[in-house]
Amino acid sequence: xxxxxxxxxxxxxxRPLEKHIGIAFRCAKQLHGFFAAAIKGNWDKASAVRSExxxxxxxxxxxxxxxxxGLPKSLFMPVPREDLLELLLVQDxxxxxxxxxxxxxxxxxxxIPADIATQFLEFVDRNIDAAKxxxxxxxxxxxxxxxxxxxxxxxxxxxxxxxxxxxxTDTDDKQAALRGALFxxxxxxxxxxxxxxxxxxxxxxxxADMAERVGRRLELLLSH
Amino acid sequence: MEAEIVYxxxxxxxxxxxxxxxxxxxxxxxxxxxxxxxxxxIKQAILVAAVFEFLGAVLAGxxxxxxxxxxxxxxxxxxxxxxxxxxxxLAALLAAGTWLFVASKxxxxxxxxxxxVGAIVGFAAVGIGIDAVQWGKVGEIVMSWVVSPLTAGFIxxxxxxxxxxLILRQDDPLAMAKRYVPVYxxxxxxTITLVxxxxxxxxxxxxxxxxxxxxxAILIALGISVIGSLIIQRIQPDKKAxxxxxxxxxxxxxxxxxxxxxxxxxxxxxxxxxxxxxGPLAAVVSVAQNGxxxxxxxxxxxxxxxxxxxxxxxxxxxxxxxxxxVGKKITQLTPSRGFAAELAAATTIVIASGTxxxxxxxxxxxxxxxxVGMARGIEAIDxxxxxxxxxxxxxxxxxxxxxxxxxxxxxxxVLP
Numbered sequence: 001x002x003x004x005x006x007x008x009x010x011x012x013x014x015r016p017l018e019k020h021i022g023i024a025f026r027c028a029k030q031l032h033g034f035f036a037a038a039i040k041g042n043w044d045k046a047s048a049v050r051s052e053x054x055x056x057x058x059x060x061x062x063x064x065x066x067x068x069x070g071l072p073k074s075l076f077m078p079v080p081r082e083d084l085l086e087l088l089l090v091q092d093x094x095x096x097x098x099x100x101x102x103x104x105x106x107x108x109x110x111x112i113p114a115d116i117a118t119q120f121l122e123f124v125d126r127n128i129d130a131a132k133x134x135x136x137x138x139x140x141x142x143x144x145x146x147x148x149x150x151x152x153x154x155x156x157x158x159x160x161x162x163x164x165x166x167x168x169t170d171t172d173d174k175q176a177a178l179r180g181a182l183f184x185x186x187x188x189x190x191x192x193x194x195x196x197x198x199x200x201x202x203x204x205x206x207x208a209d210m211a212e213r214v215g216r217r218l219e220l221l222l223s224h
Numbered sequence: 225m226e227a228e229i230v231y232x233x234x235x236x237x238x239x240x241x242x243x244x245x246x247x248x249x250x251x252x253x254x255x256x257x258x259x260x261x262x263x264x265x266i267k268q269a270i271l272v273a274a275v276f277e278f279l280g281a282v283l284a285g286x287x288x289x290x291x292x293x294x295x296x297x298x299x300x301x302x303x304x305x306x307x308x309x310x311x312x313x314l315a316a317l318l319a320a321g322t323w324l325f326v327a328s329k330x331x332x333x334x335x336x337x338x339x340x341v342g343a344i345v346g347f348a349a350v351g352i353g354i355d356a357v358q359w360g361k362v363g364e365i366v367m368s369w370v371v372s373p374l375t376a377g378f379i380x381x382x383x384x385x386x387x388x389x390l391i392l393r394q395d396d397p398l399a400m401a402k403r404y405v406p407v408y409x410x411x412x413x414x415t416i417t418l419v420x421x422x423x424x425x426x427x428x429x430x431x432x433x434x435x436x437x438x439x440x441a442i443l444i445a446l447g448i449s450v451i452g453s454l455i456i457q458r459i460q461p462d463k464k465a466x467x468x469x470x471x472x473x474x475x476x477x478x479x480x481x482x483x484x485x486x487x488x489x490x491x492x493x494x495x496x497x498x499x500x501x502x503g504p505l506a507a508v509v510s511v512a513q514n515g516x517x518x519x520x521x522x523x524x525x526x527x528x529x530x531x532x533x534x535x536x537x538x539x540x541x542x543x544x545x546x547x548x549x550v551g552k553k554i555t556q557l558t559p560s561r562g563f564a565a566e567l568a569a570a571t572t573i574v575i576a577s578g579t580x581x582x583x584x585x586x587x588x589x590x591x592x593x594x595x596v597g598m599a600r601g602i603e604a605i606d607x608x609x610x611x612x613x614x615x616x617x618x619x620x621x622x623x624x625x626x627x628x629x630x631x632x633x634x635x636x637x638v639l640p
Contacts, residue, residue, distance in 0.1 A: 004333035006553035010604035078600035151393020
């Protein structure tokens with residue numbers, strides 16, 4: 001009897017989703033230290049950071065599975081369950097891309113060309129900014145649920161997502177510039193290294209892309 | 225004479241056991257909302273529950289008790305052999321108590337009210353005769369079981385919608401909360417006092433005119449509202465906690481309101497559920513004392529107090545643990561949501577108590593929670609549990625009835 005009231009509440013996905021994006025961001029943030037070490041050729045340090053990235057990626061994965069299990073179809077929620085699961089999926093991809101890109105660099109002990117090193121680090125930082133802004137936006141989820149996805153809170157989140165879009169556009173610009181710079185020096189590089197360098201740039205840029213998609217998913221929730 | 229004493233002692237013991245069970249399990253549902261949302265600590269919740277359950281039982285519990293003791297069974301048919309009513313009511317108490325014990329051991333969401341009504345209908349229909357049941361009244365009661373959760377859900381929906389529109393969706397929710405929460409406090413205190421004065425106090429011998437009743441209710445509600453707003457004005461934003469949850473301070477303002485609705489909920493629960501334990505007891509006592517079934521017999525006040533006391537003992541011995549457990553599980557019910565559910569449920573229950581309808585307080589509260597959910601207020605509600613509640617309805621009534629029939633025939637053989 002006593003547990004009727006307790007059991008009627010399913011496990012709320014809101015705080016766990018906020019926690020998940022926090023882990024995904026912390027994972028992406030490691031990339032700065034990782035690349036800084038890689039550029040210096042300090043592979044011991046890079047390897048240590050890489051382990052931390054893997055650990056965080058696992059943590060995000062575990063939490064993702066836990067949230068999914070806690071969202072059976074019998075739940076009655078103010079927003080469609082599918083939309084929340086999609087949001088979770090793109091959040092998780094921020095961590096996945098971080099793991100992928102650090103894996104390639106680590107595996108090949110890739111030397112980032114000194115000519116573009118500074119520019120490359122700036123690009124990485126901007127992607128981390130995008131992930132951070134995604135975290136800031138998702139952290140408004142509980143407030144959105146409290147207000148029933150209407151009113152002043154919606155305007156606030158819309159503003160946050162706009163900011164996120166601007167950061168993503170900025171990473172696109174930086175990515176184009178970086179590719180140009182790499183193109184200018186690619187003849188001086190080992191061809192295979194050059195190809196992989198393009199790929200590293202591409203994968204890193206996807207972190208901001210995923211962050212932007214987090215924003216898109218949030219926006220979908222707002223329109224309910 | 226000796227047989228009469230045996231009846232009263234047995235009935236008091238069974239009634240006490242039922243009241244204890246209600247206090248141990250049911251009250252937790254009424255109070256856990258406030259504990260879960262941290263509006264009250266467990267100690268405060270027990271204090272509030274003890275005081276207001278008792279007040280509710282004594283001040284507003286009379287009408288439902290009357291229904292349970294003489295509204296379901298047609299006592300005219302028993303005039304020739306009043307002992308049958310004694311056996312039956314004893315059987316009903318023991319049956320409901322046993323069934324509730326089994327059900328709560330297994331975690332089934334059954335209702336005290338459904339058990340006792342099923343048990344009384346069971347012994348009357350089989351032990352005495354189909355005609356001994358006042359089917360019209362029983363039909364009304366069953367209807368009220370459907371209507372009460374729906375009503376509570378609807379009221380909760382409206383209340384939470386208004387909270388969102390007036391406060392949560394505004395640019396400065398804190399200022400709005402400070403402005404409107406005293407109004408909600410007034411409304412909560414006003415409805416509950418008014419219904420109590422109009423419907424309940426007759427049973428304790430107070431009969432006010434309609435105008436006086438309104439004036440008194442307004443004065444009491446204003447007093448509570450002023451005290452509430454004084455406390456609210458002193459609430460200052462906590463910058464550190466705000467960073468994590470923007471509505472932290474707003475919820476603290478609602479927490480003040482929730483203390484009021486928690487009192488209302490305990491009062492409402494006492495006014496309705498205590499009857500399940502003491503209605504049959506009162507019936508036995510009146511037969512035993514008078515030797516005949518009197519339609520006009522008044523409810524002895526010690527019976528109400530025994531019921532209220534039993535609930536408090538159940539609460540203090542076992543209920544506190546249940547409150548703690550349930551409270552931890554319902555954190556989704558923040559004060560702004562919890563008060564809407566509690567106020568809606570308490571209002572519905574107190575009105576039902578006033579009209580003498582024994583309803584399930586837990587199911588009414590569940591209806592209210594669903595109402596808040598409908599207003600997009602709750603993050604996740606498990607519909608499987610709602611379905612299970614519906615199933616428990618279908619099972620509880622025959623189970624209570626069956627056990628009551630068995631006990632009835634045993635008592636008929638064994639008791640003098």
